[in-house]
Amino acid sequence: SEELCGGTHVSCTGNIGLFKILSESAISAGVRRIEAVTGFGTLNQLRQKQETLDRLSHVLDVPESNLKSRLENLVKDYNKIEKRNRELEAKLLSFQLDNLESYKIGDVFLRCAKFENVEPSVLRNLSDTAIANKKRTVLMLFSTIQNKVTVIIRLTRDLPESLHAGSLAKLVSRVLGGGGGGRHDFAQAGGSRPSKIPETIKEVSLEIRKILEA
Known part of the structure; x- marks a missing residue:
């Protein structure tokens, strides 16, 4: 059914005067709430809108x-x-x-860079540039925003199958106190311990060496 009841009844709709719907929303399954103003309330609403339009017209000079x-x-x-x-x-x-930090582990290079206040989407785009034309490289880009850190991990395709970006992301997330994962050549991780970035790089270096020597 469709009902409109505000608790106050009138003999005819003309007694209400102007009627302006302000909002409409769901309050439960099959029930919606309409909020509106009537009479002088509507006039006040229209006056406020007109004042806003006048102000905008003055500020924008149109x-x-x-x-x-x-x-x-x-x-x-x-x-x-x-x-x-x-x-x-x-x-x-x-x-x-x-000026990437570079660490040589056997015949593999671990290349790292740290940024401040760089959004993950920008960091992912940067990783495309950083990994281009690289050989036998594990790339790690870190970005710290307040107390959160995001890491993008990329691997060149000439690395052994035993090296997996998703697995490295899980290791990184454990050190940084967060979560992560991904594909063989691309992964993302994050956490709430930016101070652990140096330890993260060290742990990844040790893991790469362990895998290469296995």
């Missing part, structure tokens, strides 16, 4: 009729700037890849 197109253009410009900023950030971060 008539109210052009507000929609002006705001749409601002959002487009903002998105373009954000995209450009991400591209520039990626280029700046890529320069740090020229």
Whole structure:
């Protein structure tokens, strides 16, 4: 059934006057709640909206009729700037890849880099650049954001099958106090112990040596 009851009954809908729905939501299975204002409450709501429109029109220096197109253009410009900023950030971060910490374990190289406040998605993109044209390499990129650390692990395809990025990610996650896993050549791990990054690199080095000598 469809009912609308606010507890106060009127003799006809004309007594209600203006009626403005503010929100609509589910409160239980098959039951939805509509919140609305009526009468002078509606007038106050409309007045507040008009004041907001007037303020926006003044700040953006456009008539109210052009507000929609002006705001749409601002959002487009903002998105373009954000995209450009991400591209520039990626280029700046890529320069740090020229100074990867490198450890030679037998005929395998463990290459590592540590970043601050780099999102996992950016870190994954950086790993593509860092692993390109590398031979017999295990790559580990760390990013610390507040008290959380993310690690991307990449392996070149010329390494022995016994070396597995997903297995290394599980080892890393145990040291960092988190979780992780992945494919043979790509994995991700994380945890809440950024101070354990040096120990993580040491443990991975020992694990690689153990696997190579088996």
